[in-house]
Amino acid sequence: xxxxxxxxxxxxxxxxxxxxxxxxxxxxxxxxxxxxxxxxxxxxxxxxxxxxxxxxxxxxxxxxxxxxxxxxxxxxxxxxxxxxxxxxxxxxxxxxxxxxxxxxxxxxxxxxxxxxxxxxxxxxxxxxxxxxxxxxxxxxxxxxxxxxxxxxxxxxxxxxxxxxxxxxxxxxxxxxxxxxxxxxxxxxxxxxxxxxxxxxxxxxxxxxxxxxxxxxxxxxxxxxxxxxxxxxxxxxxxxxxxxxxxxxxxxxxxxxxxxxxxxxxxxxxxxxxxxxxxxxxxxxxxxxxxxxxxxxxxxxxxxxxxxxxxxxxxxxxxxxxxxxxxxxxxxxxxxxxxxxxxxxxxxxxxxxxxxxxxxxxxxxxxxxxxxxxxxxxxxxxxxxxxxxxxxxxxxxxxxxxxxxxxxxxxxxxxxxxxxxxxxxxxxxxxxxxxxxxxxxxxxxxxxxxxxxxxxxxxxxxxxxxxxxxxxxxxxxxxxxxxxxxx
Amino acid sequence: xxxxxxxxxxxxxxxxxxxxxxxxxxxxxxxxxxxxxxxxxxxxxxxxxxxxxxxxxxxxxxxxxxxxxxxxxxxxxxxxxxxxxxxxxxxxxxxxxxxxxxxxxxxxxxxxxxxxxxxxxxxxxxxxxxxxxxxxxxxxxxxxxxxxxxxxxxxxxxxxxxxxxxxxxxxxxxxxxxxxxxxxxxxxxxxxxxxxxxxxxxxxxxxxxxxxxxxxxxxxxxxxxxxxxxxxxxxxxxxxxxxxxxxxxxxxxxxxxxxxxxxxxxxxxxxxxxxx
Ligand SMILES: Nc1ncnc2c1ncn2[C@@H]1O[C@H](COP(=O)(O)OP(=O)(O)O)[C@@H](O)[C@H]1O
Ligand SMILES: [Mg+2]
Numbered sequence: 001x002x003x004x005x006x007x008x009x010x011x012x013x014x015x016x017x018x019x020x021x022x023x024x025x026x027x028x029x030x031x032x033x034x035x036x037x038x039x040x041x042x043x044x045x046x047x048x049x050x051x052x053x054x055x056x057x058x059x060x061x062x063x064x065x066x067x068x069x070x071x072x073x074x075x076x077x078x079x080x081x082x083x084x085x086x087x088x089x090x091x092x093x094x095x096x097x098x099x100x101x102x103x104x105x106x107x108x109x110x111x112x113x114x115x116x117x118x119x120x121x122x123x124x125x126x127x128x129x130x131x132x133x134x135x136x137x138x139x140x141x142x143x144x145x146x147x148x149x150x151x152x153x154x155x156x157x158x159x160x161x162x163x164x165x166x167x168x169x170x171x172x173x174x175x176x177x178x179x180x181x182x183x184x185x186x187x188x189x190x191x192x193x194x195x196x197x198x199x200x201x202x203x204x205x206x207x208x209x210x211x212x213x214x215x216x217x218x219x220x221x222x223x224x225x226x227x228x229x230x231x232x233x234x235x236x237x238x239x240x241x242x243x244x245x246x247x248x249x250x251x252x253x254x255x256x257x258x259x260x261x262x263x264x265x266x267x268x269x270x271x272x273x274x275x276x277x278x279x280x281x282x283x284x285x286x287x288x289x290x291x292x293x294x295x296x297x298x299x300x301x302x303x304x305x306x307x308x309x310x311x312x313x314x315x316x317x318x319x320x321x322x323x324x325x326x327x328x329x330x331x332x333x334x335x336x337x338x339x340x341x342x343x344x345x346x347x348x349x350x351x352x353x354x355x356x357x358x359x360x361x362x363x364x365x366x367x368x369x370x371x372x373x374x375x376x377x378x379x380x381x382x383x384x385x386x387x388x389x390x391x392x393x394x395x396x397x398x399x400x401x402x403x404x405x406x407x408x409x410x411x412x413x414x415x416x417x418x419x420x421x422x423x424x425x426x427x428x429x430x431x432x433x434x435x436x437x438x439x440x441x442x443x444x445x446x447x448x449x450x451x452x453x454x455x456x457x458x459x460x461x462x463x464x465x466x467x468x469x470x471x472x473x474x475x476x477x478x479x480x481x482x483x484x485x486x
Numbered sequence: 487x488x489x490x491x492x493x494x495x496x497x498x499x500x501x502x503x504x505x506x507x508x509x510x511x512x513x514x515x516x517x518x519x520x521x522x523x524x525x526x527x528x529x530x531x532x533x534x535x536x537x538x539x540x541x542x543x544x545x546x547x548x549x550x551x552x553x554x555x556x557x558x559x560x561x562x563x564x565x566x567x568x569x570x571x572x573x574x575x576x577x578x579x580x581x582x583x584x585x586x587x588x589x590x591x592x593x594x595x596x597x598x599x600x601x602x603x604x605x606x607x608x609x610x611x612x613x614x615x616x617x618x619x620x621x622x623x624x625x626x627x628x629x630x631x632x633x634x635x636x637x638x639x640x641x642x643x644x645x646x647x648x649x650x651x652x653x654x655x656x657x658x659x660x661x662x663x664x665x666x667x668x669x670x671x672x673x674x675x676x677x678x679x680x681x682x683x684x685x686x687x688x689x690x691x692x693x694x695x696x697x698x699x700x701x702x703x704x705x706x707x708x709x710x711x712x713x714x715x716x717x718x719x720x721x722x723x724x725x726x727x728x729x730x731x732x733x734x735x736x737x738x739x740x741x742x743x744x745x746x747x748x749x750x751x752x753x754x755x756x757x758x759x760x761x762x
Contacts, residue, residue: 446562
C-alpha cells in the first residue's frame with residue numbers, strides 16, 4: 001500500500017536520516033533473552049471498533065515507552081483523517097467498526113480444531129502439513145516452534161551477533177535502535193493503512209545483521225511463528241548493516257485461516273552500503289481477508305534488495321513491495337506472483353524509485369486468474385532528476401485460465417532524467433490447446449497438463465524459493481488447478 | 487496377445503474440410519510401417535487424429551487398438567493404452583524442465599500403488615528414473631544438460647526431433663507414430679535416431695513411420711510401405727516400394743491412381759522443417 005501521490009516528497013529527507021550508521025552501541029546482546037516472550041502473560045480481547053482509549057490500553061499493557069504511545073496516537077489521528085483509498089481494489093465494504101483491533105493470543109483465545117473448516121483441513125492433508133503446524137496455521141494452536149532445528153540456528157545466529165526476535169521484544173530490549181529507525185521507512189502518514197498499523201501494531205519481526213556478517217540460512221519467521229506474528233497488524237523492521245547479507249523468509253503455502261477480515265502489515269527494511277537482502281513472502285490468506293500491506297526497502301550505495309513475493313489467498317490483496325534506491329549503484333529487484341481464484345482480486349506489483357545515479361531495478365510480475373478471479377499489476381518506476389545512468393526493466397505476464405477471469409496492467413512511469421533506460425513489457429496469455437494436447441499425448445491428464453503449464457509459467461518465481469517451499473508451492477498450485485481447493 | 491491398431495474407413499475433417507477420405511490401415515505390434523506421400527496429403531492429420539487432437543474431427547470410420555475403441559479415449563488415455571506420437575512440430579512449454587515432465591509422464595503411464603504416508607505422497611525412486619533417462623540420452627547422444635532445459639524451448643529443429651525420440655525411448659510405447667522425425671536432421675543424426683528407434687524393436691513394438699526419405703528406412707527396414715495421396719493410402723508394398731519412390735518420385739503413382747500431378751508432388755522431398 002501507499003498513497004500514490006505521497007510516495008516521494010518525504011522519502012528523500014527520510015533517506016538522509018537513515019544514511020547514518022546504525023548505532024552499534026545501542027545493541028546490548030544478551031542472548032538469553034532470545035527466547036520469545038511468553039504469550040500467556042495476559043489475555044485480552046479488545047472490543048470492536050477504534051478508539052483512543054484502546055490504543056492507550058494496548059500500549060500500557062505492552063509496557064511501552066512514551067514515544068511509542070505517541071507514535072500510535074499520531075497514527076490513529078492520521079488514520080481517522082485519511083479517506084479510504086478509491087484506487088486499486090474495492091474497499092467499500094470494509095467496515096472499520098466491525099473489526100477487532102487487538103487480540104492477545106493465548107490458549108483460551110484460539111479456536112478448537114473442531115471449529116476449523118473441513119475445507120482447510122483437507123488442504124492441510126493434501127499438502128502434507130505436519131500435525132503441529134496445522135493447528136497453528138488454523139489458529140487452533142497458539143504457537144509453533146520447530147524446537148530442535150530452531151535451537152541450533154539460534155545459537156549460530158547469536159555467535160554472529162545477529163538479532164532476530166519479535167518486534168515487541170525488540171522494542172523492549174533495543175529501545176534506542178528501535179526509536180531511531182522505527183517508522184522512518186514507512187511513516188504513519190504514508191497511507192491510511194500504514195497509519196492504522198502504526199496505531200495498533202503488534203508482533204512482526206525485528207532483525208539486525210551486523211556489519212559484514214553473512215547469514216547463510218534464511219531467517220524463517222516460520223520457525224518462531226506465533227499467532228501474533230502473523231497477526232493482523234504485524235510490524236517488521238530489518239536492518240542489514242554495511243556489507244552484510246541476509247535472506248528473510250516468512251509465511252507458508254498452506255492457507256492461513258483466520259476469522260479476522262483485515263490484515264494490514266508494515267514491513268520496513270534498511271539495506272546499508274554494500275549489503276544484500278532478500279525478503280521472501282508466501283501468503284495464502286483465507287478468502288475472506290482484506291490484505292493491505294505496505295512494504296518498503298531503503299537501499300544504499302552498491303547495496304541490493306530483492307523482494308520475492310507470492311500472493312495466493314485473500315479476498316483482496318493490495319501490496320506493492322517497493323525499493324527506494326538512494327545510493328549510487330544500488331540495485332532493486334521485485335519478483336512477484338499472484339493467483340486470483342473465484343471471488344479474489346490480487347492488486348499487486350511493485351515500485352522502484354531511482355533517487356541516485358547508476359541504480360538499477362527489475363520488476364517481474366506473474367499472475368494467474370481463474371474462475372472469475374482478477375489479477376492486476378500496478379507498478380511505478382520513478383527516476384528523479386540527477387539520477388543519471390539508471391536502468392529499469394518491468395515485465396508483467398498474465399495467464400488467464402478461462403473467459404470469466406480478468407487481468408489488467410497499470411504501469412506508471414515517471415522519468416525526470418534523460419539518460420534513463422526504461423523497459424516495459426506486458427503479455428496476457430491463455431493456455432494453448434496444442435500445449436495441453438502435447439502434454440496429454442504423453443499420458444498426463446488434462447488437469448495435470450494444465451497445472452504443469454501453470455507451474456512452468458510460475459517457474460521464474462519458484463526457482464528462487466528454497467527447495468521445500470518450492471515443492472509445497474508447486475503442490476498447492478496443482479491442487480488449485482485440479483479444482484480441489486476451495 | 488499381439489496388439490493391433492486398426493484404422494477402418496477413416497474420414498477426418500478439420501474446420502469443415504475433409505482431409506482424410508477413407509483410409510484403412512492395420513499396424514500390429516512387432517511391425518514397422520512407413521507412410522510416404524506428397525506434402526499436404528494428410529499424413530500429419532492422420533498422426534494427430536490417431537493421438538486424439540481435439541481439432542481433428544472424425545466424421546466416419548473407426549480406430550481401435552487391442553479391440554478398444556480409441557475414438558472414445560482422450561489423448562492421455564490413448565497414451566496410457568500404449569500409443570505414442572513423435573510430433574513433426576513439437577510444442578514448447580516454457581518453465582517445464584524436460585526431466586520433470588518425463589518423470590510425471592512415466593508415473594502417469596505406470597501408476598504405482600499410491601503409497602501415502604500422513605497425506606504426503608511418498609517419493610518414487612527418483613534415482614531409477616534418472617538412470618533410465620541418462621541411458622536413453624546416451625543412445626541418442628543428447629547432452630545431459632537437456633534434462634534441465636525447458637521443454638523444447640530454444641531447441642534447434644534437430645534437437646527437438648531427437649528429444650521426441652528420447653521421450654519415446656523413456657516411455658516405451660507399444661505403437662509409435664513418428665511424423666517426419668528424420669526431416670531436418672543431418673546424416674549422422676538420422677542414423678542415431680534410427681538406432682534409437684531400433685533399440686525398441688521387438689515383438690512388443692510397432693511403428694508407423696511418416697517420412698519423405700529412403701535414408702531412415704534403410705536403417706529401420708520397414709515391413710510395409712504405404713503411399714498416401716489426398717487422404718487415402720493409394721499403394722502399399724514392401725521396402726522396395728520406398729526405393730522406387732526415391733528414384734522415380736510420386737508422379738507415376740499419381741497417374742496410376744488417376745490423380746493429376748499436383749504442385750505438392752513436385753515438391754517431393756521438400757523439407758518442411760527448414761522453416762523451423
Ligand atoms: N490445423 C489446420 N487448419 C487448417 N488446415 C489444416 C490444418 N492442419 C492441416 N490442414 C490442411 O490439411 C491438409 C493436410 O495437411 P497435413 O496433414 O499436415 O499434411 P502432410 O503432413 O501430409 O504434409 C493440408 O491441406 C493442410 O493445409
Ligand atoms: Mg506433415
